[in-house]
Amino acid sequence: MEKPRQGFAGMWNVSFGFFGIQIGFALQNANMSRIFQSLGEDIEKLPGLWVAAPLTGLLVQPIIGHMSDRTWLGRLGRRRPYFLAGALLATIALFLMPESPSIWFAAMMLWVLDASLNISMEPFRAFVGDMLRKDQHSIGYAVQTAFIGAGAVVGSLFPALMEAAGVANVAPPGQIPDTVRYAFWFGGLALFLAVLWTVVSTSEYTPAQMAVFEPANADDAPTGPALASRSHIGNVGWIAAGLAVILIQLEFALLREVLLLGTLLIGYGLASMIAIALARRGYEKNMLSSIVGDFAGMPPLMKRLAAVQFFSWSALFIMWINTTPIVAQYHFGTTDAASAVYQAAGNWVGELFAIYNGVAAVAALTLLPWLSRHLGQARTHMVGLACGAIGFASFFLLRDPTQLIFSEIFIGIFWASVLAMPYAILASSLPQAKLGIYMGLFNIFVVIPQLLVATVMGSIMQALFPGEPIYTMAFAALALMMALAAMARVDTASITQ
Template sequence: MEKRKLSFWQIWNMSFGFLGIQFGFALQGGFMSRIFQTLGADVDSIPGLWIAAPLTGLLVQPIIGYLSDNTWSPKFGRRKPFFLIGAILASVTLFFMPHSPVLWVAAGLLWVLDSSINISMEPFRALVADKLPESQRSNGFVIQTLIIGIGTWIASNLPWLVNKLGVTNEAAAGVIPPSVVVAFSVGGFVFLASILFTIFTTKEDPPADLEKFHLEKKESRFIPDLVLSLKEMPSTMKKLGVIQFFSWFAFFTMWSLSGPALTEHVFNAPKPVSKEYAKLDNKGNELKNNTNEIVFLNDEKASEYKQKDKEFNDASDLVGSATGIYGLSSMVFALLLTFYTMKNKINRKYIHMASLILGGLGFIYMFFAIPATLLYSFILIGFAWGSILSMPYAMLSSSVNPKKMGMMMGLFNMFIVIPQIIAALGGINFLYKLIGEAHINAMLLAGISLIIAGLCNFLITDKNAISG
């Protein structure tokens, strides 16, 4: 039976929780590397510290997809229980993250944070397919992208805004600045509040045949269902997986290394290494006083370190704000597509191809950017991001069994997390150093990867997936 069409505001309400999810992702993507550097990580070790994020996605999303496919409660619905559980866990973790005393605690909390975000996120993707008829699928995913763009832009600017409101972005060596602490706390509140808004404004539809649903639920088993779903994976999903591989390799490179690369190359303000300014013990570690503060060689070195750290924190705020531009341009991209897809069909394949190639050019332009022109890079990257968050899912939802939408969305996540795992385990460091030792070359690598992803759209030939 054809699902009834929903109004713009009904689709908006059911997607609004993505605002909070994206607050979590944007704070994680824009400022985790800054936290790692503040706690003493060197730049080349940062991708490895990020490995928790894709690993949790690989494990969590198929399981959550399977569980949400096989859940129904007349009171709580099918997907909404998972929204809420993930939101509570993520909000608590966002609050504690910037209070991490040492590097391993921050890396561990990143693991918890990404798991929690994943618990909320994939059921949201499945909810669009649950609620909307085929004719509104593109529109539904594009509206999600619009909300994601809003969240990315606001959250990426939070530390800068908080600093402008009077909260300092300076702190002692090894201590995360108060402006970042406040920004993460705000993010935790927004995450939970926006998820609750969707829960209270959106009613889920029960399975068409409830008796059959309960019977299939009793007979279902995760591992056999997982194996069967892998065997039944349509060819379009596999081809989209190739595109996703290169797309997410590029964006993981940006999230993990754009902070150090751009503060160094564009702003000429790298993170100062405290060991170069401090007294060291016989093991080469910084000496600390009774209040656990680093003991500098002299007042001049302490002042020099403080000045350079101030320059780094100012540059990091500006990089974060520039990063938020890609959320803003993805929002404009989504807004234009929203109005267009309300009345017209689109060629998803060519829109996705063009968007990814433009994003790749944006990454490459970073090599030539100055602080005043860096925003142009992120404007182009935003076109790619807006398309990545909508077009592959719209194409996928037209190609899979609707009864297994949650499981398939979870499996589709493999094509997102595997490239990130490869990148974190040394793929980024190995490949960008083939171009050159400077960290900005990692952004050139991201650009090349995204252009390859765009060209891989020629693989998509299914007319149902292409047109929508």
């Protein structure tokens, strides 16, 4: 039995909460480097402070995906309890962030904010698959992408709108401007209300209804036996790699954040060993064994797309960390974070981010569906990746701040594609009973590259291009060329498997 078709109003309600979530992400992405520098942090140390964001996503998303697959709270449903809890925590973090008395308090609030946004965001990806028929997945994720773009426009423009309303955009050294403060407060309120709209305007299918829509065998084979038969050799390799990273950091005095990368590699190896040991003893139903087993048993299509995501999100995280320092230094001519010129550059970056998100919102509902009909989903995403590479590379050629609008148009097309096409390709091939955990695991390949950028990029820039952040855009363009090569392996035949 097929699910009922959702009309536009139904798809609107299903994804409207993402509008608020993306306001929170946009405020974070466009303003956290500005906040850290306003509080006195050096530019070379920004990636280390940003490490909180990907680390929380790495830990939170698989856990929330696993839990939401197994949750049913009566009228509140399966996914919506996580929407609501994450939105409440994120709102609190947004209200506290601009009151940060120190860099470390701001970093802690970034950690809380990103964890909370991930608690809400991860189930939203599965929610589209839960509520829509398979033949509506593409348009469902396109609508979600449009809300992501619209929310990001609003979040990115908040500081500039505050300044236009007469709010002070400059603060004494060590303090955060009122434009940013009020933007975070209004953004927190908008986030909570948007998520609340989805919670109250939708009604999830019960477990009994879902069983009718998709037979029980969609659960696939239990992960326990397959996990129990796995060798520990690969886990020893993860641990050895982690130890090697730590030794390299100590030997060459790299940034301390590199130690975190080594620790995570060791942690994954140990966690896998424990999961295998539990499965061999018959305890395959625990969360750790289930997550590790599902990660090890990802479908082939998901593995191909994971490589594309890895390189794509490496480029995006480079952009979010470095655009404000780049624009301030190369397009406004200042590195003084306390100056009015720097704060003006920060507002212009917010407007540029609004432009690329606005382009993404329009492209998701117009350009991408048209390209997908004529080229197919895989080739459409290749076009999007190429546009991103052009956008990042153009930062080297353009010096007038207004010319960067052209860069953001290309980046906006790429952003729309990366938010919609991989999920549209993937969603219909995943078993419904594991949609939450697989979406959570897929987002690991969004998080890992961000973590690598946060831990390694600072050391690379300090060694090769000290004080020249614009060269990070070269790394971003190169990463997207590698994503393009990886996407070439995801052809039409692989999508239909």
